[in-house]
Amino acid sequence: MKDKTFLMIPGPTPVPERVLLEIAKHPMGHRSSEFSKILESVYSDLKYVFQTSNDVLVYTSSGTGAMDAALSNLINPGDKVLSLVIGNFGQRWAEIAKALGADVETIEVEPGNAINPLVLKERLDKDVNKEIKIVTLTQNETSTGVTNDVKTIVSYIKEHGALSVVDGVTSLGAMTCKMDEWGIDVLISGSQKGFMIPPGLAFLAASERAWAVHKECQRPDFYFNWSTNRKSVLENSTAFTPAVSLISGLKVALEMMKEEGLENIINRHTKIAKALRKALRAINLKLFVEDDSIASTSITAILPPENVSVPDIRKVLKNDYDIVVANGQNQLKDKIFRMGTLGFVSERDAITAVGALEATLHKLGHKFELGKGVATLIEEMNK
């Protein structure tokens, strides 16, 4: 059966019909007053999701584009950057900083773990000459399903005086992230995640401290230039022709997010992910992230049972049940598979996923009490 594919990868995530229908419309002129009204609404609602009073810039790019935009508007060659790396996306910050000529130091942990804030604090305390200009980190590491304690980490960075630059790509709209209250200096995210629209847009907000550092940036990238892009935000416009269809879709998606309410959205993610973890354990699966306190609410990484391979699990789930889950990345390829519960995901979707996974593992010879996963999930959701 075709056209029933259900994505449970960390992105793209499912898109509501209401949004798809908006995207399907004939594109409008990006300099029209109608489109300006759409932008006005989008710029305002993005502040709500970012929990900030700072302007939120909208780039037509992937999330990596916004990461590039973050650092290429701050770094001058030779600047010292400290990158907290707990997986591939944390590593990407370090790579971008290096490409910009920064002097990059990393604090790395084994995949599956989070940054210990005290280790960071110790490093920052040693930096008595305040050489470290920027600290980069990831709120939710998509490659492993681990969440960093951004609130505590950012408080230490603030104490030191460096700028905190945070990847919120798979965290915004799935877990608490209070940009202004926590004092995050630069926060970025992407459209195809918690924002429930297809890939193609990325978002960036910067604190006044970050704007001051930007002013000293000698050669900010032209396309991603913060100043020219903010000038357009203030005029309810865009610096360059944006992906108008996706922005029209985003307007609708943001209205849906406001209707549900940010707190409710985060509670929904938290509840589903927690129940999913319990259900998976109930069918004798091991989770890659054992420690519940650092486990992601948007991505769950799972170890395959003994004698069952990740490719086989993904193949049966895809072919027989039209569900797509993600493999591990790089050194974790075929060692884990990852299930996204991000964005437009309901309790019913979690039931579907666990049910289909039970059917898959049953076919592949894994031993467990059939039905136990779904039962556990339902019980947990109704607590």
Add this chain to the structure above:
Amino acid sequence: MKDKTFLMIPGPTPVPERVLLEIAKHPMGHRSSEFSKILESVYSDLKYVFQTSNDVLVYTSSGTGAMDAALSNLINPGDKVLSLVIGNFGQRWAEIAKALGADVETIEVEPGNAINPLVLKERLDKDVNKEIKIVTLTQNETSTGVTNDVKTIVSYIKEHGALSVVDGVTSLGAMTCKMDEWGIDVLISGSQKGFMIPPGLAFLAASERAWAVHKECQRPDFYFNWSTNRKSVLENSTAFTPAVSLISGLKVALEMMKEEGLENIINRHTKIAKALRKALRAINLKLFVEDDSIASTSITAILPPENVSVPDIRKVLKNDYDIVVANGQNQLKDKIFRMGTLGFVSERDAITAVGALEATLHKLGHKFELGKGVATLIEEMNK
């Protein structure tokens, strides 16, 4: 009456229903084998439109992103760049080069004119020490509707030894542009133009000479990096999460372009633009570009009649006939209006546009023989 808006601006251009329906589908995973097949088809068909055997990189960005991608992968600070400026988009090349720290010289002409290739030749002949590394130019200047003689210009640049970097945003698919045959070194374009899909994607191809210069680029931008992006092209993949919906739409649009045939597409644009110019003159309008030999086949800039204002023309066309045409940009604002006949545009659309413009001007008190525009257009199209 709502939902009947017809865009006759230089972009976004009209999108075929077939493409819109493709874009409206639930997004697929960007690392799936299904999407890889779509990319394979897109990468191959883009070469056909670019008339090149070079790999065509696909960026999720606006056309300006691809301009940034072109120069930020070639320029080191202090490099000498010669920018041929015949309007705002030619100027943009110079701005990007400056932002990258290049030493930028310009050859500028008054808006409405093209570059005289011999003036360029003279400048290049004087550069006996071969200090000029890059020459930037625009095939079709969107702000004025003027087309440069890219073939001749590029032949002089080649003779000199500099790299030619050409903006083909509103020219590809509307006028002849033979990348390989003419020896263009870098050619870029955007999705919302001749490619008949909404904005959000941009394309770039580079010659082997340009690739060699790229290797010497000290700090290519991370997101737009040619090398990492080409590596993914060769694997029928993308370096970062692309706008999958737009790429699925692009596949369909490119198939439509291949069905019609590039030569037929260009003939269609040429014929419509030529007939439009004749029709506009027949209703006593003056064209901003008098010289037919440099007039664009995708954008026609028109002077308002005496005692009729550009805002009034745009307002009546929009309110009474649901047709959107563009105002002039910057110093040409309210001095000209611009009609796009780019991409998914038929003879019927030209009849519609001229007819509606006649009705508009008639209402606004302009004196001309009513019906003469449409009659002239029809006669010209049937010659």
